[in-house]
Amino acid sequence: MKNRPGRRFCLVSLLVLPLVALGADEKVSVAPRPKAPPKQDKLQTREHTIRLDVNMVLVPVSVVTPLGQLVTGLEKEHFKIIEDKEEQKILHFGAEDAPLSLGIVFDCSGSMGQKLTKSRQAVSQFFKTANPQDQFFLVQFNDRPELVMGFTARLEEIQNRLTFTQAKGRTALLDGIYLALNNMKQAKNSKRALLIISDGGDNSSRYTEREIKNLVKEADVQIYAIGIFEPISSRGRTAEELSGPSLLSEIAEQTGGRQYPVENLNELPDVAANIGIALRNQYVVGYVPTNTQKDGKWRRIQVKLNQPRGMPQLRAFAKLGYYAPSQ
Numbered sequence: 180m181k182n183r184p185g186r187r188f189c190l191v192s193l194l195v196l197p198l199v200a201l202g203a204d205e206k207v208s209v210a211p212r213p214k215a216p217p218k219q220d221k222l223q224t225r226e227h228t229i230r231l232d233v234n235m236v237l238v239p240v241s242v243v244t245p246l247g248q249l250v251t252g253l254e255k256e257h258f259k260i261i262e263d264k265e266e267q268k269i270l271h272f273g274a275e276d277a278p279l280s281l282g283i284v285f286d287c288s289g290s291m292g293q294k295l296t297k298s299r300q301a302v303s304q305f306f307k308t309a310n311p312q313d314q315f316f317l318v319q320f321n322d323r324p325e326l327v328m329g330f331t332a333r334l335e336e337i338q339n340r341l342t343f344t345q346a347k348g349r350t351a352l353l354d355g356i357y358l359a360l361n362n363m364k365q366a367k368n369s370k371r372a373l374l375i376i377s378d379g380g381d382n383s384s385r386y387t388e389r390e391i392k393n394l395v396k397e398a399d400v401q402i403y404a405i406g407i408f409e410p411i412s413s414r415g416r417t418a419e420e421l422s423g424p425s426l427l428s429e430i431a432e433q434t435g436g437r438q439y440p441v442e443n444l445n446e447l448p449d450v451a452a453n454i455g456i457a458l459r460n461q462y463v464v465g466y467v468p469t470n471t472q473k474d475g476k477w478r479r480i481q482v483k484l485n486q487p488r489g490m491p492q493l494r495a496f497a498k499l500g501y502y503a504p505s506q
Contacts, residue, residue, distance in 0.1 A: 330367075
């Protein structure tokens with residue numbers, strides 16, 4: 180694709196954080212050509228857009244450089260949507276900052292003892308990216324999960340609850356995710372996400388990894404995770420802790436989110452803020468599937484990019500699929 184006259188690339192630094200961390204998001208902006216304001220698409224405000232019996236599928240997409248920098252300013256022609264190996268016609272495209280319903284899934288198991296202070300600060304820093312129309316809830320987990328605070332716009336209430344959190348017990352991470360997804364049914368906003376803060380795998384859940392992965396596929400909720408992991412060379416890491424990074428990555432990337440591994444606790448607040456910024460800088464691509472059968476089957480989605488000239492190789496993060504409506 181040829182560059183249009185006047186198109187330029189610029190680098191906007193959002194946070195002061197070394198780029199060695201995966202959470203180190205800056206924003207690369209591609210200056211768009213002048214055009215009329217897009218018409219508002221009523222489907223954007225529908226709840227459960229992908230799960231309900233509606234024609235259009237809406238796919239949130241984040242685009243990053245090899246250094247993890249967010250890329251803004253791309254246009255519809257830069258994107259290609261493929262469903263079950265068949266390219267789809269993009270009928271809706273936007274980059275709106277829609278109101279968010281988000282659950283904090285907070286690990287307070289015994290191994291989190293020395294990590295709680297920075298983890299609380301991470302939540303506080305994440306909240307600084309919030310909008311007035313957003314709503315949040317808090318799930319904590321150790322031996323078992325607990326819904327500590329239901330949906331609220333009063334962020335200070337969640338932060339006050341976290342102040343009294345104590346580290347003890349085992350790690351029921353999968354049960355915590357299940358409880359959070361179940362509570363998300365009460366959300367008022369169509370854009371929904373979870374932020375998981377945990378330091379390891381699971382050793383106390385009733386739900387299995389397969390059950391939670393299947394539930395995540397159905398839920399239409401983006402999942403972002405901060406994994407606080409000690410170096411692999413550290414002694415005393417259990418099998419569950421060793422499997423933690425891959426578990427969180429598989430769950431998050433299934434939904435179009437990401438897992439950010441952190442070894443230096445001082446990076447936690449900035450990484451959390453970067454996740455908040457990532458949620459505010461997503462594209463929304465919509466199409467009407469050529470497959471019109473209402474068979475309730477899983478449809479696999481691939482989002483591909485038409486690489487802009489002058490940019491490094493970009494990567495798109497989007498959900499891997501959705502379930503078609505049934506009869």
